[in-house]
Amino acid sequence: MAVQKLKVGVAGLGRMGKRHAVNFLHRTPRADVVAAFTPDDTEYAWAKVELEPHGVTIYKDYNQMINHEGLQAVVIATATKVHAEEALAAIEKDLHVLCEKPISLSIETCQEVIKAAKAKPHLKVMCGFSRRFDASYRDAYEKAEAGVIGRPTIIRSQTCDKHDPSGFFVQYAAHSGGCFSDMSVHDIDLTLWFFGEDIPVKSVSAAGVVAVAPGLKQYEDFDNAVGIVEFYGGRVAYYYCSRMMAHGQEDTTEFIGTEGKLTVNGNPQANFVNTYTDKGIIREVPAHYYGRFEYAFVNEANEFTAAALDNTKLPFNLTSALRAVEIGSYLQEAVRTGKKLYFDEVGNRVEHASL
Amino acid sequence: MAVQKLKVGVAGLGRMGKRHAVNFLHRTPRADVVAAFTPDDTEYAWAKVELEPHGVTIYKDYNQMINHEGLQAVVIATATKVHAEEALAAIEKDLHVLCEKPISLSIETCQEVIKAAKAKPHLKVMCGFSRRFDASYRDAYEKAEAGVIGRPTIIRSQTCDKHDPSGFFVQYAAHSGGCFSDMSVHDIDLTLWFFGEDIPVKSVSAAGVVAVAPGLKQYEDFDNAVGIVEFYGGRVAYYYCSRMMAHGQEDTTEFIGTEGKLTVNGNPQANFVNTYTDKGIIREVPAHYYGRFEYAFVNEANEFTAAALDNTKLPFNLTSALRAVEIGSYLQEAVRTGKKLYFDEVGNRVEHASL
Amino acid sequence: MAVQKLKVGVAGLGRMGKRHAVNFLHRTPRADVVAAFTPDDTEYAWAKVELEPHGVTIYKDYNQMINHEGLQAVVIATATKVHAEEALAAIEKDLHVLCEKPISLSIETCQEVIKAAKAKPHLKVMCGFSRRFDASYRDAYEKAEAGVIGRPTIIRSQTCDKHDPSGFFVQYAAHSGGCFSDMSVHDIDLTLWFFGEDIPVKSVSAAGVVAVAPGLKQYEDFDNAVGIVEFYGGRVAYYYCSRMMAHGQEDTTEFIGTEGKLTVNGNPQANFVNTYTDKGIIREVPAHYYGRFEYAFVNEANEFTAAALDNTKLPFNLTSALRAVEIGSYLQEAVRTGKKLYFDEVGNRVEHASL
Amino acid sequence: MAVQKLKVGVAGLGRMGKRHAVNFLHRTPRADVVAAFTPDDTEYAWAKVELEPHGVTIYKDYNQMINHEGLQAVVIATATKVHAEEALAAIEKDLHVLCEKPISLSIETCQEVIKAAKAKPHLKVMCGFSRRFDASYRDAYEKAEAGVIGRPTIIRSQTCDKHDPSGFFVQYAAHSGGCFSDMSVHDIDLTLWFFGEDIPVKSVSAAGVVAVAPGLKQYEDFDNAVGIVEFYGGRVAYYYCSRMMAHGQEDTTEFIGTEGKLTVNGNPQANFVNTYTDKGIIREVPAHYYGRFEYAFVNEANEFTAAALDNTKLPFNLTSALRAVEIGSYLQEAVRTGKKLYFDEVGNRVEHASL
Incomplete structure (x- = not known):
């Protein structure tokens, strides 16, 4: 057959x-x-x-x-x-x-x-969300699930692109929704994966700069931004997104728990080669996210196919994607307005910090 | 003689x-x-x-x-x-x-x-401020001064202690001024070193959790906290302080410029030994800050002595120490109240973000 | 079409x-x-x-x-x-x-x-020879060809397997030709790639031990062996093969030239995860060669296919494979007999070292 | 008092x-x-x-x-x-x-x-022998003594100097005793430390090249040499010494046991700084052995002083130093003559390999 x-x-x-x-x-x-x-x-x-x-x-x-x-x-x-x-x-x-x-x-x-x-x-x-299909993130998730780091409490995650002086990403910014919505949405998705997709947001704050691409200002966007998302239940995630890396793509995540820590891609590398010269020891870094995540996309294609053919469960829900977009938009608002945003435990905007 | x-x-x-x-x-x-x-x-x-x-x-x-x-x-x-x-x-x-x-x-x-x-x-x-005397931070500073990374724009810096289950640091918290004032003050000092000690603060926001030492709550302190300090002139520093590290002391800094990045202690290590067993490859980490900064303190003693004997300039000003304390206290206020703090360009508190 | x-x-x-x-x-x-x-x-x-x-x-x-x-x-x-x-x-x-x-x-x-x-x-x-199709070895080769390390002079290369206590490899040893012929043949092939496939051998010496698999003795084989192959023209390669690694597969190569060095897989890793616990920082290693070389085999399949369909040149000659087998057999003889083997510049066995 | x-x-x-x-x-x-x-x-x-x-x-x-x-x-x-x-x-x-x-x-x-x-x-x-006083080698020794790697079986150790184009070391070679006697003697000393100072040598073989300092030929010396020392009792050490490193001093040792491996200085570094630029990620390396071993010399001074004042035992015997010199001279003879040397179990030279 x-x-x-x-x-x-x-x-x-x-x-x-x-x-x-x-x-x-x-x-x-x-x-x-x-x-x-x-x-x-x-x-x-x-x-x-x-x-x-x-x-x-x-x-x-x-x-x-x-x-x-x-x-x-x-x-x-x-x-x-x-x-x-x-x-x-x-x-x-x-x-x-x-x-x-x-x-x-x-x-x-x-x-x-x-x-x-x-x-x-x-x-x-x-x-x-390709990182859900990446072997390293999955290994980290399994270790976290197995209790290796105790209770995941703090997440640091960054999506940092190699600087592209062609200005392509400036034009792109017109429709991208902004740096947090476009780039950090992956880091937010990882956060929801490790903290739970229903975890309620307590506050959001952020700061950004335009350092290398002045054209971004017309779109109220930034080429470097950092943000903090505080969750109810004693958990915090903080993010950095940048389009200014000289060395290449550097998407790094730390999952910090009460009893240990897991890092993914703490030492970015294009391959297994190190070059020793009178400049020192040099390790190259992938120029683009596809150099880091190629096989995650292949996994994604295969697992989506299998779920469709076999009518099995997808590895994450569509609502999780929605929440990632939502939190991205909060960060974007926070960085654009300079304001800190507050929420109650059921997700409504409130005026003041709850202590 | x-x-x-x-x-x-x-x-x-x-x-x-x-x-x-x-x-x-x-x-x-x-x-x-x-x-x-x-x-x-x-x-x-x-x-x-x-x-x-x-x-x-x-x-x-x-x-x-x-x-x-x-x-x-x-x-x-x-x-x-x-x-x-x-x-x-x-x-x-x-x-x-x-x-x-x-x-x-x-x-x-x-x-x-x-x-x-x-x-x-x-x-x-x-x-x-011992890190000012550390050979690695000095090397990073010289490289930054030499233009290796372009204009320093973003600083990420963390002071993370090995978790001490004895609870010593809880008692200590009664008088420490809080986690940002006690721990991150080093990271703030590094920031003033690399960005310039007169750089005006624009906004401060933070979030913290009590994850492993509930006793801290009586002092309104936290065992993990992250904060963002936004400066006028398009620069941002963000910090993480923690007393929860399972593996040891991990004080890491990234100086991110428009043309490159310098990291200090991105891969903490107690010494040059790696142990390969059926668990994988293991690298140990210093248990305390003195394991990392011992020779910085020795340098400090020698340079202070030389400055006193020869009437030469100290490597940094006392006012810089004051500013570090001040910014630390802003972060502490921000994490305690949950509020974002705003300042005008001459250092006065203001109510709203300046855009 | x-x-x-x-x-x-x-x-x-x-x-x-x-x-x-x-x-x-x-x-x-x-x-x-x-x-x-x-x-x-x-x-x-x-x-x-x-x-x-x-x-x-x-x-x-x-x-x-x-x-x-x-x-x-x-x-x-x-x-x-x-x-x-x-x-x-x-x-x-x-x-x-x-x-x-x-x-x-x-x-x-x-x-x-x-x-x-x-x-x-x-x-x-x-x-x-799968390593010829590995992205890292190819990157190293291109760098060497581009002159990054000057004249390649010394090669250190090892093929080290995770210890398999099941004893499978003992039975396998009956027909494998011995550790150098079976394992180091890859390292020899790399040597011929980087030094040139026609480079004449001057001397061969080796030493081996049986440390964990006593059953190997019946086949005059070893579970750990080191060997030196000296070439005419001022070049030396030295090899280590082992079936005793506790941590996993570790196939490492150093190409050392007059002006620099290239390493491949100096820090073996299964993926991009590091685990920080009270034991230190742990990095896992692939358990088998396929964990390291999977994509090399995929490349091999694709390039062989392209060469067959398009009648293009294969990336290396069959005679090179013959020479690798030959040098492997010399090392095997050297380790088995304890004797150093000598050759003249046209490949004939001679009794004494030529100086 | x-x-x-x-x-x-x-x-x-x-x-x-x-x-x-x-x-x-x-x-x-x-x-x-x-x-x-x-x-x-x-x-x-x-x-x-x-x-x-x-x-x-x-x-x-x-x-x-x-x-x-x-x-x-x-x-x-x-x-x-x-x-x-x-x-x-x-x-x-x-x-x-x-x-x-x-x-x-x-x-x-x-x-x-x-x-x-x-x-x-x-x-x-x-x-x-300064490495006996180095914190990392001592940590490795303690771990080996504690059984972390099972029975130490294979040692790989190298002493590799940064290439000094001034030719100083050529003049020095006139009286140094040759590369193995001068440089590898440290690696041999480490071998005697970990294998036991009385372990009898079974065979010695070596190969060397003159790649960057033709002046060495007049002294029958080499700027790169590799050697194997086989010991009775199923143990092997192999060495590499070089004066050709472009990147700096690289003294690396691997202690390989039946159940694990310990490496010392597998990733040489001058300090804790990494520089990320469009060339990749760069780590600098000490230019000289004193950059790696400074504190070992300080320990040596302090421990020698304490032993003299308190009449306590020195950490190793003078006879061990003699044996290191002796084995160094065997390697030197082996590399100079191209011959493999054989010994019986009590240290007498013999003509043929004992199997």
């Missing part, structure tokens, strides 16, 4: 969309990419060469693609602003959905997608 | 006082310890055995000690609450002063000492 | 054969596994579940498999003693060959295969 | 002599340097400034110095060729002796000194 494969369509063939297409096509044994969509001519040309010969039909219209015969799932890697409507259209068509983060910068829109997904519980609808 | 040695008296022979006495006695070629003071019987007995045979006169009264014939300098390592009065008495007697940090938890009292010291410019009056 | 894929048969479905089958099937976009062979019932059963549903025909006879219609290439991962005859039969059938190392422990038999391969230059015949 | 201090004379004020003088003068509380000797005018001038003001009498004649009134001990840091005669003269005068390694390159001369020392058991006569 031949293996049954999940028939996947990939929407959006930009940097990340290309990677998803290739991963689902060549590195996900139980999936077949049967369709792809891009409105962009350059991406279309790429798809003709790289995808079509493998039996992928290329569409210039999203709605045509989701009507591709036999399609079972879509991977959404288009611009953030169309994520939600594409996800809703796919759910409507009874398709499983893997949507790049964030589903939307609007909490209401996120909730709409969650509601649509809940109405069709046979569908797998997942937001792509 | 015989070498002229600085005649030093050591006040207080507790844990740190003993170390100062031994360092000035045996590891500071240009100094002689001629007198020591302690009101404590156990410390007195120690001094009879360890100091007296080397020609040190032991006193039970501070004022008697500073009248010791020929005395030129005092090292003050008594309880914080008497630091200032002892420093003032020593200045009055025309003695150089090396005072353990902090001079006082009261800004006014600190200012009094600064005023007295300024009135006698021939005296060297220094507050003991 | 559909993509043309290389039709591959996999011979031998033991530990490594299974991995080759899966890699060619699922992680080599340009290859299709169409056939597999195993004489072993358990392996056969595995293949029925894991391979057959993907369209792979399973054979119990090697000669039948190589007659599979349309077959273009075979991967040989059977027992060492049949490698050569299977390779010869495949070449005879005009099939490309990727043969696990070593082709044979007999130099003459290796030469026979080389001769057969040379007679059919359109075929790609490769011996599987 | 005043402290009794050991009255020390320092012979030789070259690079290491100066350090000994300063260490005994300023960093050894229980010692007083009362005399120093140097035949060299520059060194004499240095001593007038640095030592005389501290009450040290400077001599231009060794025999006059050892007649200095009240002298109790001498530190010998002159040229190797006069070590032994100076040690013998000091013993004759009933003085304790700390002699820089090696006592002599001649085994017979070493034995003469040992005999003289044994005849006066109240004297402490020690050869300066």
